[in-house]
Amino acid sequence: MQHTRTWSDVYGSACAEFEGRTGGHVWLVAAPPDLAGSLAEQVEGVDGKGRVILVVHDGLTPLLWALRDTGPHGVLVVAPEPLSRGPALSVPHRLVDDAGGVEYQEGGTFPAWTGAGTTCDGAGECAAASAVASLELPVVVTMPDNVRAALEAWMDRTPHGR
16 A cells, blocks of 8 residues: 555644555554554555555544544554453543643543454453444454554455455
8 A cells, every 4th residue: 555645633643544456445543652663564565455544543532533534444453462352441531631732531431342353362451442342343453563464354354345
């Protein structure tokens, strides 16, 4: 996929768009800053149709905004380890006031989730995956070094995906 643009959202998240061949779907890759180092290279290596939006976010509010804004077919959450499912959880409420001048409330209760077509057997808490599940979007949780393979595998399982 080809990197076509980079921008920063109202919450200070770094965002990048990658385009593949014509057709396909919009996919979102969401990562915290500490796991985002090699993700652009991983996404550029994807052989597929459609678009991938990469969002490097700090907290759930920027992620939820990106999900609503892009309307992705599926969301790949980058975490320290691959997970296939996770429990419901409560994220403590806090006021964020250092995100480029925008003040917002963070936190809330989020549902349990199950990964879409995941082959790993790991289970654990993942606030980002629970946030995705709260919007009833399919989610896959993988490690940074597996982003390309996970996206291509998901595209292969999706009609008109690759």
